Amino acid sequence: MIQSIKKSIVMLLLVTAFTSCNQEPTLQTYYVENELKPGFASFDLPTSFVNVENVDMTEEQKEAYNSVDKLNVLTFMKADTDADDYKLELEKVNTILKDSRYEELMRGGNPTDGKFVVKFLGDIDNIDELIIFGNAKNKGFLIARILGDDMNANKLMSLTSLLEKADFDENQLKGLTNFFK
Template identity: 75%
Template structure:
C-alpha cells in the first residue's frame, strides 16, 4: 500500500514537472533568443536609471515609481517592414501574446502609422509584468516589459506625466523615445 502511494506521488510529480516546463514560448524566451541577432537591439534598464529627482511627484506617483524594478526592451528595426523575415518575427510575437496568460489592458493605433497593445501578467490589482508591444509602419516593432512588484495599472498610468519630465536624454532610452516619433 505504501509503495503504491509512493509510486503514485512520483508519477504525479513527474507529470507536473513535464507539463509545467512545456508552456510554449514566452516573451522572456523570445527576448533571450533574439537580443543578439541582427536587426534586434535590446537593453535592460533599472527604474533608478531614469532620473526623476528634479520632478515633483505625488505620493501615488512615488508609490507607482517605486513598484517598478526594471524595464526590458527589445526592438526590431526594419525599414522594409514588408519583408518576409520581418513579418515572421512580428507574427511570432503576436502568437506569444495571444496566450491567455497575457491579459489585455488596452490597444490602439491605426493601420497607417502603427498599432500598440498593453498586456500584463499577474492580477489586475497587483501586476507583476506590464507588456507594451508596438509596431510602427516603416520602422519595426518594440516589446517593452516593465517588471516590478504589486504594480497597479491606475497608478502606473499616472507615471506618464512624470516620465515626460524625467531626464533621460543622456541614456540608452533616447532610442526608445525616437521609436515613437
C-alpha cells in the same frame, strides 16, 4: 520492494513535473532567444535612468515609481531584415500575446502608421509585467516589458505627468531613441 516503490514515486513526480510545465512560448523566452540575433536590438534599463530627484511626486506616484524594477526593450528593425523574416517574427510575437495569460489594457494606432497594444500579466491591482507592443509599418516593432512588484495599472498611469518633468540618462536611451528616428 520498498526501494522500487520509492523509485517509482520519484519517477512519477519527475514525469508529472516535466509534463505539467507550460510549453507555450512567453515574451521572456522570445526576448532571450532573439536579443542577440541580427535585426534585433535589446536594452535593459533600470528605473534609475529616470532622475526624479528634483520632481515633486504625489504618494501615488511614489508608490508607482517604487513598484517598477526595470524596463526590458527588444526592437526588430524592418530595414535590417528580409520582409518574410519580419512577417514571421511579427507573427511569433502576436501569437505569444494572444495567450489568455496576457490581459489587454488598451490598444491604439492606425493601419497606416502602426499600431500598439498594452497588455499585462497578473491582475489589474497587482501587475507582474506590463507589456507595450508597438508595430511601425516603416520601422519594425518594439516590445517593452516593464517589470516590478505589486504594480497597479491606475498608479502607473499617474506616472505619465511625472515622466514629462523628469530627467533621463541620455546615454542609456541612445539605442532606444535610434529606433524612433
